[in-house]
Amino acid sequence: MRYRNFARTGWEVSEIGYGMWGMGAWSGSEDAESLGSLQRAIDLGCNFFDTAWVYGNGHSEKLLGQVLRANSGKKLFVATKVPPKNQAWPAPTNSTLDENYPPQHITEYVEKSLRNLGLESLHLIQLHTWNDSWLEDSRIAAIEQLKTTGKVCAVGISLNRWQPWNGVKAVRSGLVDSVQVVYNIFDQNPEDELFPACREKNVAVIARVPFDEGSLTGTLTASSKWADGDWRNSYFSGGKLQETLKRVDALKLLLREVTQDKMAGDGPSEGMTLPELALRFILSNPDVSTTIPGMRKTRNVEANLLVSGRGTFSEYAPAYLPADLLVELRKHRWERKLTPEHLPVK
Numbered sequence: 001m002r003y004r005n006f007a008r009t010g011w012e013v014s015e016i017g018y019g020m021w022g023m024g025a026w027s028g029s030e031d032a033e034s035l036g037s038l039q040r041a042i043d044l045g046c047n048f049f050d051t052a053w054v055y056g057n058g059h060s061e062k063l064l065g066q067v068l069r070a071n072s073g074k075k076l077f078v079a080t081k082v083p084p085k086n087q088a089w090p091a092p093t094n095s096t097l098d099e100n101y102p103p104q105h106i107t108e109y110v111e112k113s114l115r116n117l118g119l120e121s122l123h124l125i126q127l128h129t130w131n132d133s134w135l136e137d138s139r140i141a142a143i144e145q146l147k148t149t150g151k152v153c154a155v156g157i158s159l160n161r162w163q164p165w166n167g168v169k170a171v172r173s174g175l176v177d178s179v180q181v182v183y184n185i186f187d188q189n190p191e192d193e194l195f196p197a198c199r200e201k202n203v204a205v206i207a208r209v210p211f212d213e214g215s216l217t218g219t220l221t222a223s224s225k226w227a228d229g230d231w232r233n234s235y236f237s238g239g240k241l242q243e244t245l246k247r248v249d250a251l252k253l254l255l256r257e258v259t260q261d262k263m264a265g266d267g268p269s270e271g272m273t274l275p276e277l278a279l280r281f282i283l284s285n286p287d288v289s290t291t292i293p294g295m296r297k298t299r300n301v302e303a304n305l306l307v308s309g310r311g312t313f314s315e316y317a318p319a320y321l322p323a324d325l326l327v328e329l330r331k332h333r334w335e336r337k338l339t340p341e342h343l344p345v346k
């Protein structure tokens with residue numbers, strides 16, 4: 001595992017961290033399997049865990065708490081999130097800070113998360129949604145003040161899906177130590193404004209949803225469906241699955257060309273899978289501090305975490321992918337906007 005600096009905090013975090021939404025709230029989760037996968041990740045060098053109170057109303061946090069206690073001698077970084085008081089994902093454009101994150105609500109949820117995790121202090125607390133307009137409300141300073149209580153070491157924001165521009169002001173204001181943003185082969189737009197601002201202000205970047213909720217693993221088909229109540233039914237609804245699969249097929253074709261033809265041999269491209277390509281694309285960007293694939297299955301933990309270890313080829317380092325392949329991947333950028341069918345998209 002390689003480690004990267006988590007910007008101004010000075011923490012050394014694994015470049016592949018752990019996304020914990022699925023095990024808290026998606027259909028098909030098995031706690032025993034999730035706990036085993038978390039332990040395997042720690043054994044493979046993962047030290048950064050992203051959870052949230054809303055992932056099963058504390059369930060994901062409690063699973064992490066168990067694993068932390070079983071690994072008490074290790075330095076493991078815990079990031080969690082305060083849900084918006086109005087339970088609105090994404091944050092409604094014209095809503096106020098008071099409707100979403102009044103100071104008292106933030107404090108209350110920090111306490112709840114600490115209890116779920118069995119900790120006295122969190123490494124990182126994030127607001128689970130964000131609007132840059134909230135900077136105009138002076139009570140936003142409450143999140144910074146959390147650091148003086150000793151209950152929180154650093155503060156961050158998790159940006160609304162596909163709104164990387166709606167966080168640039170927060171980064172430039174110096175308020176936050178980190179931003180969490182959707183960044184993957186399809187969603188490349190954080191590179192435009194957000195990443196340069198983070199670089200300038202020394203703010204850490206947590207690249208989330210590396211697999212576009214599973215599509216970039218190449219495992220979805222036209223008949224993919226999830227149990228009633230699983231939010232992926234709405235994410236991939238209304239023709240979105242079909243449109244996504246077309247784009248995934250184009251990537252599979254590119255990957256075949258790359259692995260069989262141009263760069264075949266004993267280089268890094270040999271045997272590269274689509275999930276590996278997806279992770280390498282993200283890691284090739286030095287602005288990224290860590291990416292946090294969601295994983296419940298141990299085989300997925302092993303496949304993903306070993307990507308970071310497999311990096312000694314001169315062809316990779318320090319770019320993780322050959323330059324000409326990166327140029328090709330730029331062409332797969334997909335500009336998306338939330339539609340009513342997508343909602344609520346967390």
Ligand SMILES: NC(=O)c1ccc[n+]([C@@H]2O[C@H](COP(=O)([O-])OP(=O)(O)OC[C@H]3O[C@@H](n4cnc5c(N)ncnc54)[C@H](OP(=O)(O)O)[C@@H]3O)[C@@H](O)[C@H]2O)c1
Pocket residue numbers: 018019020021022050051081128158159180208209210211212213214217219275292293294295296297298299300301303304346
């Ligand atoms: N608003 C927010 O702040 C927000 C929103 C979304 C996500 N997040 C964070 O970002 C994390 C990552 O996003 P995500 O979990 O939504 O989606 P994701 O990481 O894009 O995709 C997760 C899916 O990919 C599967 N998978 C993982 N590795 C695989 C592999 N090597 N081969 C095949 N399948 C593989 C997982 O399966 P299994 O689970 O079955 O192993 C799961 O179904 C979340 O867990 C959460 O921590 C935050």
